[in-house]
Amino acid sequence: MDWHIRPLAKASTLTSQPFEIGERIICFLFRNEEGQLERADVKADEESNFPQREAVLGRWGRVVKEKQDEEREARQQVLASSEELFLSLFPEETDAAVADSAEPDPDVEALKQVLGLMLERKRILKPIAQLPGGYQVYRHTKSKVNYKVSTADLAPEQLLRIQESLNALVL
Numbered sequence: 001m002d003w004h005i006r007p008l009a010k011a012s013t014l015t016s017q018p019f020e021i022g023e024r025i026i027c028f029l030f031r032n033e034e035g036q037l038e039r040a041d042v043k044a045d046e047e048s049n050f051p052q053r054e055a056v057l058g059r060w061g062r063v064v065k066e067k068q069d070e071e072r073e074a075r076q077q078v079l080a081s082s083e084e085l086f087l088s089l090f091p092e093e094t095d096a097a098v099a100d101s102a103e104p105d106p107d108v109e110a111l112k113q114v115l116g117l118m119l120e121r122k123r124i125l126k127p128i129a130q131l132p133g134g135y136q137v138y139r140h141t142k143s144k145v146n147y148k149v150s151t152a153d154l155a156p157e158q159l160l161r162i163q164e165s166l167n168a169l170v171l
Contacts, residue, residue: 008062008070013040014049019064026050029058083124086115087140090147109150110158116149 008027011018019025024044030052032038037057042050044061065073089112116138119125125138131148138147 008064009039009041012042012046014042014046017043019043021064021066023064024061025064026059026061028052028056030055031057082115083119086112086119086125086147089115104150107158107161109152110154111162112147112149113151113154114159114162116147 008025009019012025019041025041026044026047028040028042028050030038030040032052032055040050050056089108116125116136120127120138124141125147126141127136128139128146129137130151131137134151136149136151138149139145140147
């Protein structure tokens with residue numbers, strides 16, 4: 001089941017007054033009369049006037065930021081998620097990621113390769129060696145751990161199979 005929750009509103013759901021940069025707002029996630037999930041954003045001083053308290057599933061506060069600040073934070077979050085996914089695809093022991101494994105899953109290898117290229121471009125990974133057999137060794141700049149990634153040509157079928165993971169992170 002897919003839930004589509006709208007992003008931050010530009011004005012209060014209750015009064016239609018526009019939000020100002022730096023203003024604190026309260027966001028509510030609730031079920032409407034039809035049982036559908038909805039989001040309502042109100043000014044902090046309007047919080048007590050929210051009419052459907054019994055239907056609220058969650059609430060959080062935030063400060064309205066300028067559009068470019070919001071976009072920058074969103075890009076940083078995507079990049080951090082991509083880095084975490086890449087690192088989670090390898091064994092945890094230091095430099096064990098460079099060692100050969102039994103039989104790697106081709107889709108996991110393709111995902112490692114795409115994420116490795118993206119993180120290299122963002123300077124999170126640094127290429128340090130080309131290995132025979134079609135492998136690139138990257139060094140994670142923060143942890144100084146090395147990771148061995150395939151450099152094989154990616155087939156369109158592989159990219160289609162890993163597309164969902166890629167869409168969620170980088171596309």
